[in-house]
Amino acid sequence: MYKKPVIGITMGDPASIGPEIAIKALLSRDIYDTCCPVLIGNACVFEHIINKLNLGVTINRINNVNDAKYLYGTPDVYDLGELDLTAITFGEISAKAGDAAFLAVKEVISLALEGAVDATVTGPINKKAINEAGHKFPGHTEIYAHFTATKKYAMLLIEEQMRVIHVSTHVSLRQACDLVKKNRILEVLALLHQGLQNLGVTNLKIGVAGLNPHAGDSGLFGTEDEEEIAPAVKEAQLLGYDIDGPIPADTLFSKAATGHYGGVIAMYHDQGHIPFKLTGFKWSKEKQQMESVKGVNITLGLPIIRTSVDHGTAFEIAGKGIASCDAMLLAIKAAAKLSINNFS
The missing domain is CATH 3.40.718.10 (Isopropylmalate Dehydrogenase)
Known part of the structure; x- marks a missing residue:
């Protein structure tokens, strides 16, 4: 019943x-x-x-x-x-x-x-x-x-085709960079994959954002992308996940908004929240107030x-x-x- x-x-x-x-x-x-x-x-x-x-x-x-x-x-x-x-x-x-x-x-x-x-x-x-x-x-x-x-949890944001999970959330930007670790990325990936299934999402292709500009550009702008994110993505692929990354954030989120990815992994709070809120928050210039404020926050784990x-x-x-x-x-x-x- x-x-x-x-x-x-x-x-x-x-x-x-x-x-x-x-x-x-x-x-x-x-x-x-x-x-x-x-x-x-x-x-x-x-x-x-x-x-x-x-x-x-x-x-x-x-x-x-x-x-x-x-x-x-x-x-x-x-x-x-x-x-x-x-x-x-x-x-x-x-x-x-x-x-x-x-x-x-x-x-x-x-x-x-x-x-x-x-x-x-x-x-x-x-x-x-x-x-x-x-x-x-x-x-x-x-x-x-x-x-x-x-102990193991993560924030997932959902608005239509944009679904974003975060490696870290309420910490300083300096701390957030230190929290970009292979094991944490794999942990968040597992939470995201299960969360998408629980929500009935059929597209389980996952995109992973880079931390640095241009995803580090082969180490020119930081080493976290090569040393932590790329190895996590490679291991995830060996485990059978359909996953891409690290992808420069300015490219990744524009693709995610079209539904190319079922879910996206952001490395820190604002990296995920800004494109998400641009998608879901609509300002009425005529009324001088928010016309629509959409978006759901789900705590996974x-x-x-x-x-x-x-x-x-x-x-x-x-x-x-x-x-x-x-x-x-x-x-x-x-x-x-x-x-x-x-x-x-």
Whole structure:
């Protein structure tokens, strides 16, 4: 029997667009056709944004996932208690907001590990805010790795034909260069290959970006490409992977956008994020606002499913009612797709 998966969705930073896009996503009827969504956070935060923006829904506060009703128009909120909203201002970084966002993430991880939810989706957090609250993590990925005791993991970004995984993410550029190692590249490759299969992607050809300009140009612009990346690609080919590289990044990503590769391995955060966001983020010159913000972030290697929007807190438009929920819709649907095999 087919059973719709239960998806836990965190509110993100309460001073951000996170609560807004979470509620807006659940205004889409097809989400309820796809899964059973449960919002995780402080119910008062969601009620505040609903009233402020006249979103026309009434929440169902619950303290146990089993009490969720999954009724369109009455979003279920797993309530983490009252929060002093007078201490939180839209668009401002605060320890209070950071702590609330962190506790929602920690709770959804616990619910997933317990089996109360089948997959998790995270709203945007502010890294400075959670650190000011005393939670010393550089981002969601590391929070998940810590609380699931995961050692081998990687960030995968998806937007239509562009699928990018990273050898390193939240470290300095200087550190990122030192992390380009053969074994790590092979580790990330295995995660990517399995992740593509789990998502139902049939094109398993993988492109590997070079680290240096022109992929090092035979050692003229650095040796990492010849000494670490090329040997990893060669070993992967011997293992049976359909893989090319190292390829200069300026060439690789233009080919990836056409669907030539099923997935791409980037060597560091910005190398993968910049072409990805150019693909998924669309600015309306006429409206002077983002028309569409698409893209899903998936953490591979975890014992639980985690997807996320791949954009930030957008403090500059928080509370204004103009935030796009496109990425949240895609993240929820991706989480449902990843978990659906558990019930088929």
